[in-house]
Amino acid sequence: MDALILSRIQFGANISFHILFPTITIALGWVLLYFKLRFNATGEERWMAAYRFWVKVFALSFAMGVVSGITMSFQFGTNWPGFMETVGNIAGPLLAYEVLTAFFLEAVFLGIMLFGFSRVPGWLHTLSTFLVAFGTTMSAFWILVLNSWMHTPAGFEMREGVAHATDWLAIVFNPSMPYRLVHMLLASGLTVAFLIAGLSAFRWLIGDRGSEVRLTLRTGVVMAALLIPVQIFAGDLHGLNTLEHQPQKVAAMEGNWETDDNVPLLLFALPDHEARENRFELGIPSGASIILMHDPDGVVPGLNDFLAEDGTVLHPPVAPVFWSFRVMVGTGVLMLLLSWGCAYLLWRRRNEGLPRPLLFALAGMSFSGWVATLAGWYTTEIGRQPWLVHGVLKTADAVAAVPAPMVMTTLVAYLLVYAVLIVAYIGVLLYLARKAVQGGREVPAPPRSGAAQVDVLPAE
Amino acid sequence: MMTLFGDPAVWLPLVFAGLMGLSILIYVVLDGFDLGIGVLFPFASEAEKDRMIASIGPFWDANETWLVLAIGLLLVAFPVAHGVILTALYLPVAIMLIGLILRGVAFEFRAKAPLRRKSSWNTAFFVGSLMTSLSQGFMLGLYIMGLSYTPATVAFAALTALCLTAGYGFIGATWLIVKTDEALQRKAVRWAKRGLAGVIGGLVAVSAASPLVSPRIFEKWFSVPEILLLAPLPIVSGALVILLWIALRHLPDPADRWRHVPFATAIALFSLAFAGLAYSFYPYVVPERLTLYEAASAPESLFIILIGTVFVLPAILGYTALAYSVFRGKASELRYD
Numbered sequence: 078m079d080a081l082i083l084s085r086i087q088f089g090a091n092i093s094f095h096i097l098f099p100t101i102t103i104a105l106g107w108v109l110l111y112f113k114l115r116f117n118a119t120g121e122e123r124w125m126a127a128y129r130f131w132v133k134v135f136a137l138s139f140a141m142g143v144v145s146g147i148t149m150s151f152q153f154g155t156n157w158p159g160f161m162e163t164v165g166n167i168a169g170p171l172l173a174y175e176v177l178t179a180f181f182l183e184a185v186f187l188g189i190m191l192f193g194f195s196r197v198p199g200w201l202h203t204l205s206t207f208l209v210a211f212g213t214t215m216s217a218f219w220i221l222v223l224n225s226w227m228h229t230p231a232g233f234e235m236r237e238g239v240a241h242a243t244d245w246l247a248i249v250f251n252p253s254m255p256y257r258l259v260h261m262l263l264a265s266g267l268t269v270a271f272l273i274a275g276l277s278a279f280r281w282l283i284g285d286r287g288s289e290v291r292l293t294l295r296t297g298v299v300m301a302a303l304l305i306p307v308q309i310f311a312g313d314l315h316g317l318n319t320l321e322h323q324p325q326k327v328a329a330m331e332g333n334w335e336t337d338d339n340v341p342l343l344l345f346a347l348p349d350h351e352a353r354e355n356r357f358e359l360g361i362p363s364g365a366s367i368i369l370m371h372d373p374d375g376v377v378p379g380l381n382d383f384l385a386e387d388g389t390v391l392h393p394p395v396a397p398v399f400w401s402f403r404v405m406v407g408t409g410v411l412m413l414l415l416s417w418g419c420a421y422l423l424w425r426r427r428n429e430g431l432p433r434p435l436l437f438a439l440a441g442m443s444f445s446g447w448v449a450t451l452a453g454w455y456t457t458e459i460g461r462q463p464w465l466v467h468g469v470l471k472t473a474d475a476v477a478a479v480p481a482p483m484v485m486t487t488l489v490a491y492l493l494v495y496a497v498l499i500v501a502y503i504g505v506l507l508y509l510a511r512k513a514v515q516g517g518r519e520v521p522a523p524p525r526s527g528a529a530q531v532d533v534l535p536a537e
Numbered sequence: 538m539m540t541l542f543g544d545p546a547v548w549l550p551l552v553f554a555g556l557m558g559l560s561i562l563i564y565v566v567l568d569g570f571d572l573g574i575g576v577l578f579p580f581a582s583e584a585e586k587d588r589m590i591a592s593i594g595p596f597w598d599a600n601e602t603w604l605v606l607a608i609g610l611l612l613v614a615f616p617v618a619h620g621v622i623l624t625a626l627y628l629p630v631a632i633m634l635i636g637l638i639l640r641g642v643a644f645e646f647r648a649k650a651p652l653r654r655k656s657s658w659n660t661a662f663f664v665g666s667l668m669t670s671l672s673q674g675f676m677l678g679l680y681i682m683g684l685s686y687t688p689a690t691v692a693f694a695a696l697t698a699l700c701l702t703a704g705y706g707f708i709g710a711t712w713l714i715v716k717t718d719e720a721l722q723r724k725a726v727r728w729a730k731r732g733l734a735g736v737i738g739g740l741v742a743v744s745a746a747s748p749l750v751s752p753r754i755f756e757k758w759f760s761v762p763e764i765l766l767l768a769p770l771p772i773v774s775g776a777l778v779i780l781l782w783i784a785l786r787h788l789p790d791p792a793d794r795w796r797h798v799p800f801a802t803a804i805a806l807f808s809l810a811f812a813g814l815a816y817s818f819y820p821y822v823v824p825e826r827l828t829l830y831e832a833a834s835a836p837e838s839l840f841i842i843l844i845g846t847v848f849v850l851p852a853i854l855g856y857t858a859l860a861y862s863v864f865r866g867k868a869s870e871l872r873y874d
Contacts, residue, residue, distance in 0.1 A: 129873055132873060133649060133873065136645055137642075137645045137646070137649060139598075140598070140641050140642050140644060140645045141642055141645075143598060143601070143641060144637055144638040144640075144641035144642060145638065146605075147601070147604070147605055147634065147637055148634045148637075148638065150605060150608055150609060150612065151608060151623060151630050151634060153612060153619070154608075154611075154612065154619040154620050154622070154623030154624065155623045155624055155626075155627050155630055155631070158619070158620025158621075158623070158624060159620075161612055161616035161619055161620060162616055162617055162620060165612070165613065165616030165834055165838075166834050166835045166837075166838040167838070168613075169612060169613030169614070169616065169834055169838055169842070170613060170838050170841050170842045170845075172609055172612065172613060173609055173610070173613045173842045173845070173846075174842070174845055176602070176605055176606050176609045177606075177845055177846060177849040177850070177853070178845070178849060180602045180605055180606075181599065181602050181606075181849075181853040181856075181857070182853075182856075184598040184599040184601075184602045185599040185853075185856050185857055185859075185860050186856070186860075187598055187599075188594070188595030188596060188598065188599065188860050188863075188864065189595070189860060189863055191595070191871075191873060192594065192595050192864070192871050192872065192873070193595075193863055193864075194872075194873065195872070196863055196864070197863055239835075241835055241837070241838075242835075242837060242838055242841075245841060477620070477624045478624070479624060479627055483627060483628065487627075487628070487631040490631065490635060491631075491635070494635055494638055494639070498638070498642060501642075501646060501650070504650075505646060505649050505650050508649075508650065508651055509649060
């Protein structure tokens with residue numbers, strides 16, 4: 078493998094690992110503020126108990142997000158110097174504003190939010206919680222401005238191969254920014270809703286039926302049920318926006334090779350990049366035309382329109398985009414069914430809680446938000462290829478001339494660290510849940526069989 | 538408005554070089570003591586480890602953010618230099634990043650994972666801090682040597698790696714003197730005394746090596762009248778070292794009145810050393826290759842960042858001060874309630 082593909086895998090691995098944690102902290106910050114405000118208003122201990130449990134999850138996720146985010150700010154230079162050399166005049170200020178208006182705010186007030194409850198007046202603790210939530214959201218805003226600009230660049234001109242800003246408002250509010258930002262914020266909300274509902278269901282299943290668990294289970298389920306239809310609507314709008322600005326990406330998402338009317342919505346297919354056709358197609362007639370054009374006779378762009386005269390491929394690789402998109406949509410449909418089912422039953426059977434199969438389903442879906450978010454990001458980012466900045470800079474032209482073995486070495490090191498950390502992270506979340514069940518006491522060491530040390534979950 | 542202070546292609550890069558330098562200095566001092574405490578971890582008992590973490594727990598995250606700002610300013614203000622420097626330092630940067638990852642997550646995991654895992658995360662905290670300190674020192678040495686890899690430059694970089702790590706251990710110990718008492722404070726005084734040797738070694742090595750490597754730097758320091766104007770720098774540094782030694786011999790004092798002296802003196806010493814380096818390398822951002830004027834972004838981009846910085850930086854300094862004052866005094870157990 079050459080340095081280009083290794084650098085892409087490395088950056089992809091880092092940003093995939095990174096996004097898991099901001100996806101949690103962005104929305105969890107606001108949920109914590111909600112818990113704190115409810116506690117302030119009612120004085121009920123259960124709200125503060127919920128706050129104290131989930132602030133630990135927040136602190137852990139935040140640390141994971143910070144350290145993996147720093148990695149990326151360095152990798153722009155170590156692996157992708159061409160990016161900043163070409164579009165640094167635009168990317169630079171956006172990143173600088175993220176650091177200045179978001180990173181310091183969240184990092185400084187996080188200390189007070191975590192450890193200041195008994196040291197500062199109540200209002201300052203509430204304010205700190207707000208500022209941390211606000212900071213994480215500002216961070217998402219700036220980074221999505223930059224990411225959107227890479228998809229739909231605006232407000233600049235090229236001078237001697239370098240982009241120069243001409244209109245900052247056009248740069249910030251570039252055509253895809255509002256859609257992408259809303260789509261991502263909602264994704265964060267859904268990830269957190271399912272995490273809260275899932276971990277609460279897990280606690281319920283292992284015997285914790287206290288008022289705090291009832292409260293968080295209800296909060297998670299209701300939040301999910303409210304957000305998922307909004308997300309489906311926002312996702313549809315985002316798709317239409319992509320169709321307007323990056324039709325080749327939509328063509329890859331639909332697996333559509335020829336521009337045509339009455340294009341089917343493919344449920345299954347194996348796109349073949351070499352033969353430039355699909356194998357084993359299974360589709361709903363005219364489905365894609367209806368979804369994208371709101372008309373069965375609507376013309377949907379095809380991938381064959383994006384071949385240069387000399388045969389150079391100017392559209393993204395089809396199979397990964399096609400499949401990522403289906404994973405995202407499939408997860409979304411599952412989320413819709415489960416959250417509405419649970420919300421309905423919680424409303425009907427007020428005090429009995431949920432039936433066990435649904436609790437198991439919720440616990441199993443605890444990290445479903447991660448799956449959908451990653452699949453969505455793969456769809457849009459692989460869908461941007463071969464461009465790094467759409468129509469301005471190709472990915473291959475931005476990569477550093479670092480020897481491939483060196484990139485390989487660091488890639489393996491990062492992957493090992495990330496694998497250990499993700500296992501530790503999920504393990505600690507489950508441990509915190511079990512510990513909470515036992516009233517905050519240290520969970521006794523599990524029985525050992527031979528030399529192997531196995532975690533035994535009481536519910537299993 | 539951009540021409541307020543003359544040609545914007547001259548004053549803007551200079552302002553941003555200043556801001557970047559300030560961020561690096563603040564980072565080296567603030568995260569320096571966090572990393573130093575990590576480096577000192579194996580020498581402490583289990584109970585002392587908890588107190589050492591408690592003394593930096595509320596701050597480390599914000600301290601680390603100064604590195605993000607520094608590298609961000611390099612990235613946004615001098616994008617060409619960012620690429621040249623970071624590709625040249627590819628491997629030490631990767632080691633530093635993995636170190637920062639281990640150190641940062643260990644803070645959380647050691648407190649939240651099951652007790653039987655705590656010692657593993659303590660080890661991760663130490664190893665992460667050590668990797669970060671050594672690689673930062675290595676990068677400093679290689680930068681001074683003009684970012685070239687020869688046996689001699691790598692040997693020098695290995696020396697600065699050890700010295701910076703000792704320096705971080707030293708400033709970490711002086712922070713512990715402020716934030717702890719009794720047995721741990723006495724231990725911290727001993728650690729500070731030993732670390733001081735590394736600091737002096739590093740200062741001497743860098744001061745001797747940089748003029749020898751670069752005739753330009755030699756010229757800047759040892760011609761008249763520069764040598765007279767610059768004389769206060771080494772003299773004050775020497776005086777600070779003596780003051781440090783006296784303070785460390787008096788500590789711990791019964792009224793705890795001397796506790797701030799070593800940390801404050803350490804900051805002054807680090808600042809002077811940094812000023813000396815900055816003077817040596819100006820106007821280069823990549824030594825002997827690229828000046829900060831050649832590497833700077835377009836003035837209109839720098840200006841839009843500057844506007845934000847002018848408003849936001851005082852606020853950052855203000856609420857950072859607030860956080861330090863909320864958690865002032867001797868470190869106590871960190872609790873969520």
